[in-house]
Amino acid sequence: MPGTVKRDDPRVQRTRQLLLQAFIALLEERHNIHSISVQEITTLATVNRATFYAHFEDKYALLESWMREKFHRALLSQFPASSTLQTDTLRLLILAVFDFLARFRGQLKPADKQFEPLFEIALQQELYEILFLWLKRRASEIYVGEETVEATAQVISWAVFGPAAQWSRGNRTISAEEMAHRVLSVVIAGLSPVTTVT
Template sequence: MPVNQNDPRVKRTRQLLIQSFMELLEHKKNIYSISVQDITDRATVNRATFYAHFEDKYAFLECWMKEKFQRKLAETLPNSSISNMSSLRTLILTIFEFLALTRQYMIRTPENSQYEPLFEIAMQKELYQLLLKWLIEESNGSVSRELVESTALVISWGILGTAVQWSRNPQNRRAEDMVRDVLVIVAAGLAPVMA
């Protein structure tokens, strides 16, 4: 039986599970070494409760990454909007910094590399929704909805893909330098929708 996501008890339990995971993460420093049993033991709930809220560990980790990313965006873009190139630059820098920060918990080995695409897709969905909302507001119906959606899709993957590649080897180039270059390219990609 599916749980009601709006039920306060459901929200509290999900938050308890996520908080327990975060506490474990502080000790173990590696998301892959934390099991569902570790999370439920720390949260003092049974495994059935975990599986009532999440299909599996993948779904849990996707939810965790999505919430963590949403919180970071809310901190740096308090009104959850992009109003100009300055706020777009802030958004891009936030993504680079977020990936650099979370990369420390993702020790890349063949066994755990299966989680990376999951995290990337969760972040891309959030980024796409934010860009789509902004572009719809900025275009004022002057271009087709399809072009706006395609632009948001391409730009979201472009920003995220660049940030992911950079986060794998951040010592090669400063984030600020990468962000400056990405912003130039993103601005050019936005031109047909923003004109």
């Protein structure tokens, strides 16, 4: 059953990495997720099917995990682990989301269009995780409850992701920088119940 493994265990991380690498190799070779079977992924990763299903519900869950990982790495390259919620980091985060989605749309193949909602949910969830972490660090200074932090991170993640998704689908007559500036002003207003961003 997926989720029964301890994800912070180094052996678990190695196994997940093997499965992801096998999946990516097959995807690059075939360019079509439909033609890839779980059996092929496990054979290439040198693990058994039971191990695969201990980590992922199916190949689509693996696909989602791969997208989150890709987005996570793109963001990590711009933000140190010690980053906190400040106007500058928020602006850079928003811009990074716009940039990533623009590049993602440029690489999206017609056969992958059906997976777009899956990709978008994965990216929004990763964005939520980052915002939640930053908000939690900040909220502890002013004793805001975790439920409020969770709700705020959820709302703000969609406030950033929604415009970025719409913009990346359109003709992009407005620059990413200008859109990021507009979104930032809305986000800062939305953060006021939890914290003051400096």
